[in-house]
Amino acid sequence: MESGHTEYSESTKSAEHPDLLSELLTPLRLTGVFDSRWHVSAPWAIEGDAEEQCAVLHYVVEGGCWITGAGRPPFHLSAGDLVLFPTGAAHRLADCPDRRGVPLKAVLPGRRPGTSGEIRIEGSGVRSRLLCAGLHYDAGAATGLYRALPAALVLDRPQVDREPLLRDTLRLLAATDRPDGPGDRLITLRAFEMALVLALRPLLRQLAANPAALPVLRHPGISRALVVIATRFAEPWTLDALAREVGMSRSAFTAAFRDLVGEPPARHLTARRMQEAARLLTDTTLPQSAVPARVGYQSAVGFHLAFRKWFGTTPGEYRAGVASAA
Known part of the structure; x- marks a missing residue:
């Protein structure tokens, strides 16, 4: 490959990255959301298929869970932690990393945008509560840079707490019953859209500070x-x-x-x-x-x-x- 790019100073590069990351966020518009609240007690495990034109969000309200898949080693989420799968990569949620799961479509069939669901699994072990959502976005908003994001992005509780608006939005969404009043679904859609952008913002700041995590920034x-x-x-x-x-x-x-x-x-x-x-x-x-x-x-x-x-x-x-x- 030919070489020919000019040298840029570190200050120039760091000045450009915020602009680049802002442009990634600007066009994001959700077209629909399927949200669900999970009340699960160990043992439990649920397999989620890959989703097209859909980001997937999991917020742990109480307890914890292991997540396996998405091209990375299993990792644990505790209460207050948030994980985002920007491009809807397939993954498994469970009370332990090696437990085999049931398909998500078996416990939540349909999952049409604009509707809500609930999962209840009664076991004798540790109880956990999660807020989960499939965030359907306009395919035109998925730029090459967006598609180049890591399959899974994690914010632990201290990071979420440093974003008070994100934390409060997630808590509000997790506490809200299924909306059925005039305008409630639109409010829910916009609240999840705000949560998506608020979650991506600190994650993208991390990527800008560590360009190796996103090769295009390098x-x-x-x-x-x-x-x-x-x-x-x-x-x-x-x-x-x-x-x-x-x-x-x-x-x-x-x-x-x-x-x-x-x-x-x-x-x-x-x-x-x-x-x-x-x-x-x-x-x-x-x-x-x-x-x-x-x-x-x-x-x-x-x-x-x-x-x-x-x-x-x-x-x-x-x-x-x-x-x-x-």
Whole structure:
């Protein structure tokens, strides 16, 4: 692989990482939540399958549990601890690490977003209570950087306590009965969305302080490219221009970007533009004719074709569909 990136000072890199991590958090929007409260006494074990376009959260209210899977050795959670699986990796929860479990779908069938459930397992051993949730997000928000996050992210009780808003939100959600009043499900959705962002924030600060934990942060050129794409997507970028912007040759930039981010630079740029276009069409009253220029397209026809290819529908149909659903 060719070498060609310019040297960045440590102060420059540390200044860029917060911007990069902020851009990772900004587009996260939950589309639905299935939440459940677990009342379990040992012996117990439950196997959770991998979830697509869904983050999974477990918060221990009382007692504790072991978690196995997600590409790491078994680890123990105690009361007040929180674990987040950003991309819904398969894992097992149990009272001991080597106990075989029953499938989650057997004890909580369906699990449709917007509903709640409960698990009760009566045993003679230690009692535990957990708040668990499947947080379904818009696939367009799952950037390459988000997908590159570790399979499991853990905040122990002292770390949660240092985030009072996160701690209080989790306790409130854990104590709340199944919502059934007007607007309750929307409030629950937004509360879990806030909990997700509040949980990711300290975890991402840890990653920024320890770039080795997230290889993309270790590479100054690719790290900067992600910031550029996230914040300056409306500019008329070409592959050569992006490579020059970060001080790398085209071939080295393309290879390193694909290796660290998991997709080519052009696709990552398109994803960011489509993400912003969808936001403008759903969250603003900006005229549809003004959207292409706001997301880096000089041609309305080119934008229309790109949008249809990405979402499987036209910009107008997309806006009308969201308005109809609302």
